[in-house]
Amino acid sequence: MMMEHRSSEHVFYRNLRKTYPVVDRGEGIFIWDTDGRRYIDGSGGACVVSIGHGVPEILEAMKAQAQRICFAHSSHFTSEAAMECAELLTRMAPDPSLNRVYFLSGGSEAVETAVKVVRQYWREVGKPDKYKVISRWTSFHGNTTGALALGGHTGRRRHYLPLFLHTPHIEPAYCYRCPFGREPASCHLECADQLERTIKYEGPDAVAAFIAEPVVGATAGALVPKDGYWQRIREICDAYDVKLIADEVMTGVGRTGREFALDHWGVIPDVIVTAKGLSSGYTPLGAVVVKEEIHEAIRRGTGAFVHGHTYCQNPLSVAIGAAVLRYIQDHKLVERSAAMGEVLLKHLQTLRKHAIVGDVRGLGLFAGIELVQDRDTKHTFPPALKVNAQLAQEAFQRGLITYPGSGGADGIHGDHLLLAPPFVIDEEGIDQMTRILDEALAVVSSRLL
Numbered sequence: 001m002m003m004e005h006r007s008s009e010h011v012f013y014r015n016l017r018k019t020y021p022v023v024d025r026g027e028g029i030f031i032w033d034t035d036g037r038r039y040i041d042g043s044g045g046a047c048v049v050s051i052g053h054g055v056p057e058i059l060e061a062m063k064a065q066a067q068r069i070c071f072a073h074s075s076h077f078t079s080e081a082a083m084e085c086a087e088l089l090t091r092m093a094p095d096p097s098l099n100r101v102y103f104l105s106g107g108s109e110a111v112e113t114a115v116k117v118v119r120q121y122w123r124e125v126g127k128p129d130k131y132k133v134i135s136r137w138t139s140f141h142g143n144t145t146g147a148l149a150l151g152g153h154t155g156r157r158r159h160y161l162p163l164f165l166h167t168p169h170i171e172p173a174y175c176y177r178c179p180f181g182r183e184p185a186s187c188h189l190e191c192a193d194q195l196e197r198t199i200k201y202e203g204p205d206a207v208a209a210f211i212a213e214p215v216v217g218a219t220a221g222a223l224v225p226k227d228g229y230w231q232r233i234r235e236i237c238d239a240y241d242v243k244l245i246a247d248e249v250m251t252g253v254g255r256t257g258r259e260f261a262l263d264h265w266g267v268i269p270d271v272i273v274t275a276k277g278l279s280s281g282y283t284p285l286g287a288v289v290v291k292e293e294i295h296e297a298i299r300r301g302t303g304a305f306v307h308g309h310t311y312c313q314n315p316l317s318v319a320i321g322a323a324v325l326r327y328i329q330d331h332k333l334v335e336r337s338a339a340m341g342e343v344l345l346k347h348l349q350t351l352r353k354h355a356i357v358g359d360v361r362g363l364g365l366f367a368g369i370e371l372v373q374d375r376d377t378k379h380t381f382p383p384a385l386k387v388n389a390q391l392a393q394e395a396f397q398r399g400l401i402t403y404p405g406s407g408g409a410d411g412i413h414g415d416h417l418l419l420a421p422p423f424v425i426d427e428e429g430i431d432q433m434t435r436i437l438d439e440a441l442a443v444v445s446s447r448l449l
């Protein structure tokens with residue numbers, strides 16, 4: 001069925017050649033457009049919506065804060081809401097030492113902030129030569145130029161390469177397409193050991209931090225590393241005095257069935273970056289949680305973090321963040337994400353009956369389907385076919401929102417779909433998602449094979 005779409009002459013749309021349906025309202029796992037069509041928000045937008053749309057408690061908290069005050073600059077005031085949100089977030093952190101929270105407007109700003117706070121820390125402790133940040137290919141850390149340089153999506157980076165600083169990248173933990181040609185049985189975590197080699201090449205005295213997504217989202221569709229990977233990374237960071245920054249923008253606050261994804265491996269980072277699910281999309285909000293040691297070095301040294309944005313610690317945003325975290329806690333949604341995540345993965349595994357489904361993987365309500373032209377060789381589809389977008393469009397027309405993507409390097413990464421529904425989804429919702437994906441896969445397969 002063709003959809004009626006409207007467009008405006010004055011909005012600079014994301015895709016300049018597309019017309020978009022007009023969103024009307026949301027409730028729970030559903031979104032409606034102004035033509036009355038209903039969609040299951042199967043990816044929470046871009047892995048944003050954690051507690052579902054239209055939750056009355058959040059709207060009430062929003063109104064209560066708005067009636068008191070919406071904005072007061074963070075150089076003049078803090079707020080009760082900021083204190084509450086920071087307290088709730090640090091309570092979710094894996095260790096009491098991760099106890100200071102800096103609030104921002106979103107993930108990219110939070111990533112930039114994390115890098116800068118670590119950089120300033122090294123200056124404060126008398127190691128001013130430590131400035132390099134190592135990251136990984138097949139990763140995404142945001143679209144501001146600093147964060148984009150750290151990211152490893154070649155397609156997204158290509159346009160802006162001349163603007164980037166030197167940022168060394170290592171191979172990702174991509175078990176389905178192991179960069180070292182290993183199978184799980186023969187794997188010796190070569191991808192983790194590459195961090196050590198790269199630190200040595202770059203000079204341990206010059207390396208400030210390593211940043212990575214504990215489970216990769218936008219560039220690979222829920223890449224879960226092998227057990228032992230994160231423990232090895234932590235050991236290497238400790239051995240060379242390198243701070244570990246966990247980019248949990250997608251995976252934070254329960255998405256993978258634990259408070260933070262690194263909790264699955266018992267690894268404590270030095271800095272956690274989070275956003276998206278933290279406000280569940282009710283407002284733009286990001287946060288950087290740092291260890292007391294970093295905060296203390298800056299307090300004793302310069303006394304101020306040489307940084308800041310207009311909307312840091314925005315009272316309305318942090319009040320919404322606090323309300324979302326309270327809601328997650330009160331409704332035991334982290335546990336629910338773990339339980340429903342198992343159901344989702346089980347359902348998605350049935351889609352392997354389609355020959356173009358190469359891999360189905362995930363953790364909690366964070367799942368990915370990787371698409372291949374040939375399952376035996378794992379050959380990818382030519383990028384020009386935009387198979388991920390075709391599949392997402394077929395699903396969208398049938399009332400399911402998904403998040404299509406790829407790692408951006410032809411032949412290295414396959415197309416994928418990321419699924420990340422709100423934590424409040426039930427078995428019936430997962431069943432509907434799977435049925436729509438099944439139909440969409442059948443249509444796209446018959447077109448391609």
Ligand code: PMP
Nearest residue numbers: 106107108140141142247249250
């Ligand atoms: N880090 C990760 C892991 C992300 O997935 C994203 C957004 N997709 C970002 C950072 C950037 O967040 P934002 O779009 O809120 O700036």
